[in-house]
Amino acid sequence: MSHPESSDFAVALRDSSPVLFGYLPLGMAFGVLFQSLGYHWLFAPLAGIVIYAGSAQFMAVGLLAAGVSYAEALIATLLLNSRHIFYGLSVLDRYPKRGVLRWYLIFGLTDETYSLVTAKTPERQDSGRYYFYLTALNQCYWVAGCALGSSLQSMVEFDSRGFEFALVALFLVLLIEQIRAMNERWLLMIAVMSSVIAYGLVPNQFLLVAIGMCLLVLFWRWSRVSSHG
Amino acid sequence: MDNQYVLMIFGVMAFATFVTRAFPFIAFSRSHDHPMLGYFGRYLPPMIMVVLVCFGLTGLQIETGGRLANATLAFAAVTIVQLVGRNTLVSILVGTGLYVFGIQGLDL
Numbered sequence: 001m002s003h004p005e006s007s008d009f010a011v012a013l014r015d016s017s018p019v020l021f022g023y024l025p026l027g028m029a030f031g032v033l034f035q036s037l038g039y040h041w042l043f044a045p046l047a048g049i050v051i052y053a054g055s056a057q058f059m060a061v062g063l064l065a066a067g068v069s070y071a072e073a074l075i076a077t078l079l080l081n082s083r084h085i086f087y088g089l090s091v092l093d094r095y096p097k098r099g100v101l102r103w104y105l106i107f108g109l110t111d112e113t114y115s116l117v118t119a120k121t122p123e124r125q126d127s128g129r130y131y132f133y134l135t136a137l138n139q140c141y142w143v144a145g146c147a148l149g150s151s152l153q154s155m156v157e158f159d160s161r162g163f164e165f166a167l168v169a170l171f172l173v174l175l176i177e178q179i180r181a182m183n184e185r186w187l188l189m190i191a192v193m194s195s196v197i198a199y200g201l202v203p204n205q206f207l208l209v210a211i212g213m214c215l216l217v218l219f220w221r222w223s224r225v226s227s228h229g
Numbered sequence: 230m231d232n233q234y235v236l237m238i239f240g241v242m243a244f245a246t247f248v249t250r251a252f253p254f255i256a257f258s259r260s261h262d263h264p265m266l267g268y269f270g271r272y273l274p275p276m277i278m279v280v281l282v283c284f285g286l287t288g289l290q291i292e293t294g295g296r297l298a299n300a301t302l303a304f305a306a307v308t309i310v311q312l313v314g315r316n317t318l319v320s321i322l323v324g325t326g327l328y329v330f331g332i333q334g335l336d337l
Contacts, residue, residue, distance in 0.1 A: 015317075017318055018317055018318055018321045021321065021325065039232070039235055040232070043232075043235055043239075047239055050239055050240070050243040051239060051246055052243075052246070053246045056242055056245075056246055060239070060242055063238060064234075064235060067234075068238075070237060070238065070241050073238050073242055073245075074242075074244070074245050077241070077245035077246060078245045078248065081245065081246050081249040082249055083249075084246075084249040085249055085253055086273065086277070087250070087253075088250065088251075088252065088253030088254050088257075089253050089257070089266060089269050089270060090269065090270040090273050090277075091270075092253065092254065092266060092270065093266075093267075093270060102254075103251075106247075106250050107247055107250065107251075109250045111281060114277075115281070118274035118278075161329070161332050161333055162325075162328050162329035162330075162331070162332035162333055163325065163329060164288055165285075165300075165324065165325050165328035166321060166325045167285050168282060168286060168289070168304075169303070169307045169320065169321040169324040169325055170317075170321055171281040171282045171285055172282050172304065172307050172311075172324075173307060173311050173317050173320050174278055174317075175275060175278040175279060175282060176311050176312065177311075177317075178274060178275040178278060184272065187272055187275070187276055188275060188276065190276070191275075191276040191277075191280055192279055192283065194276075194280065195279065195280050195284070196283075199283070199287060206284055207280065207281075210283070210284075211276075211277055211280055214273070214276040214277065214280065215269075218268075218269060218272055218273060218276070221272075222265055222268045222269070225268070226264065226265070226268075
């Protein structure tokens with residue numbers, strides 16, 4: 001199915017608008033925090049352009065303040081972002097098979113972009129151009145937030161307390177829409193239990209451990225299903 | 230200020246982040262029609278979404294009864310508005326608006 005260009009952009013703009021409310025205040029928080037290190041304000045949006053990972057960028061502030069080695073920064077980032085390894089599994093079929101666009105989409109596969117991309121049911125697969133607009137718009141919101149936070153640090157009177165709920169709401173809404181199209185809903189209880197266990201055991205590696213447990217159960221389930229049928 | 234150090238750290242972190250995101254695309258590029266990947270592609274996203282919701286909740290710093298009530302109310306509001314209206318943006322704005330009002334307006 002091919003849409004005219006403007007329509008792809010309009011749909012992406014509409015679909016990505018919830019992320020704007022999450023990324024702008026979060027990016028600003030990063031920018032303000034980064035400015036506390038005393039570097040030029042352009043470094044904060046630069047981090048949003050080249051790294052583009054919320055939790056990793058917040059960690060970067062701590063790493064820079066501590067003056068860690070490059071090897072330490074490498075290992076810490078690999079561990080922190082290792083949950084992303086599982087994300088690609090679900091969008092392999094949807095993304096273009098080759099080209100620069102493919103690699104940009106992979107580069108921009110944040111938690112929020114992943115949520116929006118997987119919220120589209122496979123029957124309603126959209127064009128690579130739609131995914132590009134979606135990914136690029138999300139990154140624009142994020143970079144704008146980083147730049148606003150660091151450049152206006154002293155002037156910002158914006159009280160962002162409570163806005164972190166926007167991302168919870170986004171994930172919740174997308175979950176509700178995915179549940180509608182899902183059988184085997186007991187798997188969701190497994191995900192809740194995995195989260196509780198991961199939070200109790202290793203809150204520092206919450207996402208990695210919880211998603212890892214989900215993956216194990218899913219693998220077990222798949223091997224049962226495929227051997228019976 | 231040592232600008233070169235910052236740029237190098239950014240470069241290393243950008244590389245590491247991209248490696249984690251690109252790994253499955255490279256590792257499974259020749260087997261993207263494997264039935265297991267189809268199964269995972271179908272059931273993994275809602276499970277990860279549950280985990281992300283839980284992760285988001287842990288970040289809300291729910292330390293008092295008032296905050297717990299506020300978060301529960303906003304959570305329920307998002308759920309109900311989405312089930313009834315099916316408009317993502319409206320659901321998120323209503324829930325976030327309620328939550329922010331509780332935190333800032335009522336000073337919970």
